[in-house]
Amino acid sequence: MTHLIQEPESTDPLIAIRDLRVSFAGQAVVRGVDLQIRRGECLALVGESGSGKSVTAHSILQLLGPGVRTEGSIRLSGEELLGIEPGRLRSLRGNQVAMIFQEPMSSLNPLHSVERQIGEALRLHTSLDAPGIRRRVLELLGQVGLQHAEKRLQAYPHELSGGQRQRVMIAMALACEPQLLIADEPTTALDVTVQRKILQLLKNLQQQLGMALLLISHDLNLVRHIAQRVAVMRDGQIVEQAPCEVVFTRPAHRYTRQLLDAEPGREPVAVAASATLLEVKDLDVTFPLGGPPWRRRYLEAVKGIGLSVRRGTTLGIVGESGSGKSTLGQAIFRLIDGRGSVRFDGTALDALEGRHLRPWRKRMQVVFQDPFGSLSPRMTVLQIIAEGLRVHTRLTPEEREQAVITVLEEVGLAGEVRHRYPHEFSGGQRQRIAIARAIVLKPELILLDEPTSALDRTVQKQIIELLRHLQQTYGLTYLFISHDLAVVRALAHQLLVMKDGVVVERGATAQVFDAPAHPYTRQLLAAALAPGGRDSQPLALPYP
Known part of the structure; x- marks a missing residue:
């Protein structure tokens, strides 16, 4: 397949970073980084969470806040940015240099x-x-x-x-x-079809404007599509820097090879035949769009959906952003109002309200997409995880604390971290805390709403393995919502494909991936690379 990424015309660096060193409270987080980005070039900065990628990028516009020590040199078109006059810096931000942040x-x-x-x-x-x-x-x-x-x-x-x-x-x-666009995980929350459109848009703008692009991403498939050069960071240092195809086909550093081998590729855990735990029929969800009552319009977010999930299995729900995936999950769990039948373990949940629904909350838990937003910044990890135990059990404070220690160890964290706050953890660690909060009550059904979308591939792989282990250990049943088809294929037994609030295809995951019946499913699969990580072919982008 032809690689249509074009080399930049100019060899003069637009951005030149020399010996960049950044310290927080005396602790070095970036150590001696050297980078150059030419006009019209895309440089991808990759590495695990906490490697220093975002700190390096934020240093360009000095967005790191007070108390941070930044040393070295950062030049934009020859102009030194470190120590620049504040008014001049404000004129550059959003005009000559712009940034796309990860968490909108x-x-x-x-x-x-x-x-x-x-x-x-x-x-x-x-x-x-x-x-x-x-x-x-x-x-x-x-x-x-x-x-x-x-x-x-x-x-x-x-x-x-x-x-x-x-x-x-x-x-x-x-x-x-802008002359330079810093894109910090720009497609994290987007489905694969929209990712493709955004990639085409960014490349077209690069060619039209001669714009340079610094791309920070954990999605190596995306990097391979768009970047001319790749710099690999680990522990605040650049461990490898080379043209994109060299990094993907002939990686020199052991850590780079570890990143490339981190793609989820296993099939879901096989399960024996079991009884139906969740059954949904004719579920509708509508939202008012405003206006006076006599002219009010409504958005039909979910239209007449039915599904069933067997105990101990995973149902994957995929579709574009706005297709109704999250709305469906929240309506099933009675977090938003809907019309239709929802039966959990033989009981009609749609007939229950208020205190009659409360006992069922213990058996149905949720892990949200953004753990930083779903974990209270004012509560310690102990308070966050123990909250459900305090509401739903009669354990003593000492017994609750011991249960928290045990569940933290189950998700791969030390019990000592229970006294820390969410901001003191990396994204992957926060997601483990969110999973611990969900499983501490030993639920039977868990809604996983994009639980790995904001995580780098190595951490994604760890979280998927953790979810597999917990499912096998406790017989958990998952509703797994995701736009990452590689992750869905590794975890889901059955698949539901949604578009515009309706189900367009359903079936066994392997069957849907190998022989999709609906044109929209084929479109989704065509927009994503075939699983295989480093051996996958680059996507040809039809730039004008």
């Missing part, structure tokens, strides 16, 4: 509409009037593939899905056509 819910202002958030950079750095700003905002939303862009202008971040929020972030970053 944390980065977007919850009090500002989509139009105001994207328009802010245009108001600061361009001479456009109000109508011109609106036209440019609509153009940007169209470029990043946000459907019904005009209707979304007055929407707030909490009214958008994870993928939609990430597209708004990308539109904000591209608003002023």
Whole structure:
């Protein structure tokens, strides 16, 4: 297959980083990093969580906050950025250098509409009037593939899905056509079909504007599609740096080979025939779109869905962002209102309300996509995990603490960490804490809503192995929502494919992957690389 990534025209570095050293409270997190990015070039920075990738990137715009010691040299077109005058730095941010952050819910202002958030950079750095700003905002939303862009202008971040929020972030970053775009996990929350569109958009803009791109990612397939060069970081240092194809076909460092071998590739754990634990029939979920009662319109997010899940198995639910995956899971677990029949272990949950539903909560738990958002920053790990025990059991405080220690060890963390707070952990460690909170009550059914999307491949593999182990040990049943088809194939026994709130295909996972019947399923699979990690072929992108 032809590799259509073009080499940059200029050899002059747009960004030159020399001997970069960053310390937090005297502890070195970046140690002697040297990097260059030429105009029109994409450099991918890869490595495990905590390796120093994001700290290196944030140093360029000095976004690390007070109390951080940064030494060395960072030059943009020959201009030194370390120690630059604050006013000059503000003129560069969002204009010549822009950034796409990994967690859009944390980065977007919850009090500002989509139009105001994207328009802010245009108001600061361009001479456009109000109508011109609106036209440019609509153009940007169209470029990043946000459907019904005009209707979304007055929407707030909490009214958008994870993928939609990430597209708004990308539109904000591209608003002023920067010379350098720093993309920190830009497609983490996006499904594979939208990832492909975003990749094409970023490459087209690179070619049109001569824009340089610093891509931070744990998705090695994405890196292989878009990057000209790859730098591999570990423990704050660059351990390997080479052209993209050299890194993927002839990696020199043992750690690089470890990253490339971390793709999930095993089949789901085989289970014996078992009884049905969960059965759903004709489930509908609608959301009001505003307006007066006599003219109110409604969004049908889930339409007449039925499914059944056998005890001890995993049902994978896949589909594009906004297809209704998370809404379906939340309606089944009675976290949002829906109409239809939901039977759990033979009991009709849809007929229960309030205190009558509460005993069933102990048997049904949830692990959310963003552990940093779902774990209270003001509670210790002990308080977070013990909360369910305090509500649903009569254990003494001492017994609760011992149960927390035990479950932390089960998910691969030391019991001593129970006195620490969520911000003191890496993303993978926080997700282990979220899983511990879910399993401490020994539930029978767990909803896993994109539990690995924000994690690098090595940590993803560890979490998948942990989920396998827990399923085998306790006979757990999973509803697994994900846009990562490689992860779904490794964990799910049955597969449900959703589009626009309806199920378009279902069946055994292997059967759906090997012989998809619906055109949309074939589209999803075609947009993702075949499993195989380092041996997979690069995706040909039809750039104009």
